[in-house]
Amino acid sequence: MKSFIKEIIAYMNARKKWWLAPILIIMIAFGALLVLAEGSAIAPFIYTIF
Amino acid sequence: MRILGISAFYHDSAAALIEDGTIIAAAQEERFTRKKHDPGFPEKSIEYCLTQAGLTLKDIDHLVFFEKPFLKFERLLETYLAKAPKGFTSFKMAMPVWIKDKLFQKDKLIKLFEKFETPGDIEDRLLFAEHHQSHAASAFFPSPFEEAVVLTMDGVGEWATASVAIGRGNTLTTVKEIQFPHSLGLLYSAMTYYTGFKVNSGEYKVMGLAPYGEPKYADLIKDNLIDIKEDGSYWLDQSYFNYATGLTMTSNKFHDLFGAPPRTPEQKITQREMDLAASVQAVTEEVMLKMATNLAQSYNIPNLCLAGGVALNCVANGKIIRGGSFENVWVQPAAGDAGGALGAALAAYYVEKGQARKPNRSADHMKGSYLGPLFEQTDIENRLTRAGAKFEVFGDNALMEETATCLEAGHAIGWFQGRMEFGPRALGGRSILGDPRNPKMQKTLNLKIKYRESFRPFAPSILAEDVGNYFEHDKESPYMLVVAPVKEEHRLDTTDQDKGLFGIEKLNIPRSTIPAITHVDYSARIQTVHKETNPRYHALISAFKEKTGCPIVVNTSFNVRGEPIVCTPEDAFHCFMGTEMDTLVIGNCLLRKQDQDQTLAEDYKDKFELD
Structure with a gap:
């Protein structure tokens, strides 16, 4: 996790996307809630854009 | 310097190995796992690349992943944010996948690579290229050009859906791009x-x-x-x-x-x-x-x-x-995401490490795209014997002669020779062949062998020296990535009644002297066959030309609908037994359907999920 946080800080620095940090934290937290609520999901997308 | 590139976790996973800029091996994971478009970690492809080079992962200087996960996540978040609250259903499905897995792709990759060696310095050797940079590198660095405009277009990578780069020597500079969602x-x-x-x-x-x-x-x-x-x-x-x-x-x-x-x-x-x-x-x-x-x-x-x-x-x-x-x-034969593995490795070598590049002006560096596994004759014979196959072994010349005779007799022939192709096209390494002059060949191959829709066309493999005589195209097309019209003199007259036909009815009218490979608009997807890159395939088509005057064979990939192209002699034998293919040629072994133990035939048609 430590190296992940280091990586993500380096990424935001490189991309000059510090404005994304609060949104990122909220969305990840929200996403984490979804994980806890639902378990794993393999999405039935017609075209997975990710 | 040895570099291993991989593409994975999207679709068409693959691995590619280069040594001092020379492409040593490349293969798609689906060929080994037998799962079409396999998106998993390309463990077997990596194993193959290392075996081919006689190396272990410790001998590899850099491991390169073909895209940047954080950038992709950034695009996802910004897209959801821009469209919110619309898209919540998609967000709800995508987030768990990312939070549990994809966001930690670097750690995941390190763990997966550690299967090949004890934990060590993998993190220091791991690099990430951008998706379109990987595509662009796969297009420019193996090309024969010192300088080129490089255009890449696909569904989407991180942000880019199309990019233009200028390649000069060992540099590749992106000059503009179009971004998601415009694609x-x-x-x-x-x-x-x-x-x-x-x-x-x-x-x-x-x-x-x-x-x-x-x-x-x-x-x-x-x-x-x-x-x-x-x-x-x-x-x-x-x-x-x-x-x-x-x-x-x-x-x-x-x-x-x-x-x-x-x-x-x-x-x-x-x-x-x-x-x-x-x-x-x-x-x-x-x-x-x-x-x-x-x-x-x-x-x-x-x-x-x-x-x-x-x-x-x-x-x-x-x-x-x-x-x-x-x-x-020049078009990269593995133009899809599989080719990103090769591009990632080449981008690391030339762009990141600044190594010198010497393009060969007369030929590209793809080795005909024959970069996959090779099976020696003794190995083939042992494998076929173990599978219960009955076969005859021919000398080289006799083999070409006999195969050409079978082609002329209207047989559908499985042709398994040399190294497997890298990329979606079969180029005479793992192909099914037929006589292009036979008006029934297109339907037979589609319905009895490939089990696919009858409207789908087949491609010709033509001796490179004869291409201008049959098609409105006089340049090389070794990777079957160019469609050109059949020349007027080879077209057949159609009646007014024929001209009035619509849709699929058009298929029943022979349109040229080579009807099996002539599409309804008189076009054909050409592969020029070169002595330098595939001498055996060239020799076979030459033997067929000697017999019939026709320097062309029908070439379709060695698989049925939904199946990855065959990789091993066993895969080829099973496909041969499960379809109405008449003859199978693997190395110097020739197998005739009537000689085989029919109890070995399996229900092949329904074995693979339809594409």
């Missing part, structure tokens, strides 16, 4: 979905279906879905699409525009689908041609390199070549 690849995929085919594999069918139709909807597409600028750049009206934050490709507004919901795969293909296919194909060609013309004028460089999934649109490629904006056009 020519996704427009094509949207129409693929709307016409009832599978996205990410059915695009080929749409391209094959297009010549049966009229581009009746092209203006409707251009007036509503896509705004094409003079330089070929474009803007898609997102209200017609649903891929950015939805679970389908197209929106209700799209369906209203075309007057019906999407065709379901069970529904019959009608003239309407053919016209829709012709329309999206025409629009795609217009964009690609405009881009090519503009790039040639802007940069004044005579060479163009292409990669990305859209570069597999060989009809458009043919038109770019014949359009003449560029003197030379």
Whole structure:
């Protein structure tokens, strides 16, 4: 996790996307809630854009 | 310096190994796991690459992943944010996948690589290239050019959906790009979905279906879905699409525009689908041609390199070549995401590490794309014996003679020789061959051997020295990525009644002296066969020419619908026994269907999920 946080800080620095940090934290937290609520999901997308 | 590139976790996982800039090995994971478009970690492909080079992972200086996960996550978040609250269903499904797995791809990769060696310095050796940089590198660095304009187009990578880079020596500089959600690849995929085919594999069918139709909807597409600028750049009206934050490709507004919901795969293909296919194909060609013309004028460089999934649109490629904006056009044979593995490795070697590059002006560096596993004759014989096959062993000349005789007799022949191809096309390493003069061959191959839709065309392999005699194309096309018209003198006259036929009925009319490879619009997807890169295939076609005067064979991939192309002699034998193929040639072994133990035949047709 430590190296992940280091990586993500380096990424935001490189991309000059510090404005994304609060949104990122909220969305990840929200996403984490979804994980806890639902378990794993393999999405039935017609075209997975990710 | 040894570099291993990998593509994974999206579709078409692959691994590629280069040593001092030379491509040593490359293969797609699906060939080993037998799971079409396998998106998993390419463990078996890596294993193969290392074995081929006689190395272990410890001997590899750098491991390169073909895209940047954080950038992709950034695009996802910004897209969801821009469309919120619309897209919550998609967000709800995507987030768990990312938070549990994809966001930690670096750690995951390190753990997966550690299967090959004890934990050590993998993190220090691990690099990440950008998706379109990988595509561009796969197009430019193996090309024969010192300098080129490099155009990449696909569905989407991180942000880019199309990019233009300038390659000079060992440098590759991106000069412009078009970003998600505006994507020519996704427009094509949207129409693929709307016409009832599978996205990410059915695009080929749409391209094959297009010549049966009229581009009746092209203006409707251009007036509503896509705004094409003079330089070929474009803007898609997102209200017609649903891929950015939805679970389908197209929106209700799209369906209203075309007057019906999407065709379901069970529904019959009608003239309407053919016209829709012709329309999206025409629009795609217009964009690609405009881009090519503009790039040639802007940069004044005579060479163009292409990669990305859209570069597999060989009809458009043919038109770019014949359009003449560029003197030379080179397309990466593994233009899809599998090729990203090779591009990532090459980008690390030349761009990141600044190594010198010496392009070979007379030939590219892809070795004919024969970069996969090779099986020696003794190994083949042992494997076939273990599988229960009955075979005869021929000397080289006798083998060519006998195979050519079988071809002339109308046999469908499994042809398994040398190293497996890297990329989606079979190029005479893992191919099924037939006589192109036989008017029944197209139907036989489609319905009795490949078990696929009868409208789908087959491609010719022609001796490179004869290409200009049969097709309106006199350049090399070793990777079957160019479509060109059959020459007038080989076309057959059609009656007025024939000309009045519509849609699939057109298929029943022989259109040339080589009907099995002539599509309904007199076009063919050409592979030129070269003595230098595939001497055995060249020798076989020469033997066939000697007998019949025809320097062409039908070449289709060695698989059935939904199956990855065969990799091993056993895969080939099972496919041979499960279909109505007549003869199988593996190395110097020749197998005849009537000699085989029929109890070894299995129900092959339903074994693979349809594509």
